[in-house]
Amino acid sequence: MEAALGLLQGSGGDAKLLAGGQSLVPAMNFRLVQPAMLIDLNRIEELRYVRAGSDGVLRIGAMTRERQLEDDPLIASNAPLLAEAMPHIAHPQIRNRGTIGGSLANADPAAELPVIMVALQARIRLRSASQERWVAAKDFFTGLFSTALAEDEMLVEIEIPASPPRTGWAFTEMAPRAGDYALMGVAALVTLDEKGKCVRARLVYLNAGEGPMEAAQAGQLLEGSGINDESAESAAVIASQKEIQPFGNVHASPEYQRHLARVLTRRAVLLAADRARTGGGA
Numbered sequence: 001m002e003a004a005l006g007l008l009q010g011s012g013g014d015a016k017l018l019a020g021g022q023s024l025v026p027a028m029n030f031r032l033v034q035p036a037m038l039i040d041l042n043r044i045e046e047l048r049y050v051r052a053g054s055d056g057v058l059r060i061g062a063m064t065r066e067r068q069l070e071d072d073p074l075i076a077s078n079a080p081l082l083a084e085a086m087p088h089i090a091h092p093q094i095r096n097r098g099t100i101g102g103s104l105a106n107a108d109p110a111a112e113l114p115v116i117m118v119a120l121q122a123r124i125r126l127r128s129a130s131q132e133r134w135v136a137a138k139d140f141f142t143g144l145f146s147t148a149l150a151e152d153e154m155l156v157e158i159e160i161p162a163s164p165p166r167t168g169w170a171f172t173e174m175a176p177r178a179g180d181y182a183l184m185g186v187a188a189l190v191t192l193d194e195k196g197k198c199v200r201a202r203l204v205y206l207n208a209g210e211g212p213m214e215a216a217q218a219g220q221l222l223e224g225s226g227i228n229d230e231s232a233e234s235a236a237v238i239a240s241q242k243e244i245q246p247f248g249n250v251h252a253s254p255e256y257q258r259h260l261a262r263v264l265t266r267r268a269v270l271l272a273a274d275r276a277r278t279g280g281g282a
Helices: 002-009 024-029 066-071 073-078 080-088 092-097 100-106 112-119 216-222 229-243 254-278
Strands: 015-018 037-040 050-052 058-061 123-127 132-136 141-143 154-160 167-174 184-192 198-206
Touching: 002 015, 002 037, 002 154, 050 073, 058 073, 066 080, 066 092, 066 100, 073 080, 080 112, 080 167, 080 184, 100 112, 100 154, 112 167, 112 184, 112 198, 167 254, 184 254, 198 216, 198 229, 198 254, 216 229, 229 254
Parallel strands: 015 037
Antiparallel strands: 050 058, 058 154, 123 132, 123 154, 167 184, 184 198
16 A cells, blocks of 8 residues: 555655446546556455444445445444345346445445435545545535545545444435446434434435435424324424435436435335334444
């Protein structure tokens, strides 16, 4: 890793880091990106791991393949929201090569992993040849395909905190076909107290703006009472009509994306709350 960081520092901002290559190589094929240097990270084994501490905190190396996240029992037990989202990412062949760090650094607003990291309140560790720093996932994504990474920095680790007791999760999306980019998607986390009252709710959307879009008002609406059909629908309306900013594309207008967000939100909130009540949550 030190060798890679040294090359990156000396490149004058003209280098690209090659992880899984599932986004970078197509961009190079279309001449959208033409770096003077490629720095291959694939043999840096120290960046490939999934670890869980006694405190329930999950740590994932940036070069961990997406396929491992899909199959690893530590992910399923410590971050079930992440495990549930993984099969929605592209196709198995792409997940075999794609890495968590590469996806986060690419910051595609239609990608699942940035949304999951924001929903889980993850922290991201960045390193340069001279220093390292931690950035909250919500602050890491700064705009369309842009992040807080400096030219001489590498994303090296993701830290996911343990979820509170009685926390349920749900991830759902709508795509034209399996493996296609989703027209809309939402990650939901709901935490209930011992009496079944919602004490925390988070809703984060993909393909709903320039990056992961959190619907804070909708989440706050759910807090302080029990979750039912009516409250889930009210949160869905607020999130879909007031808090997301879908662009539309050749497959869906912004209005249709908002309709999808409303339907998916209601579904996700009710499923997350049910998992929290029945012990299916963390």
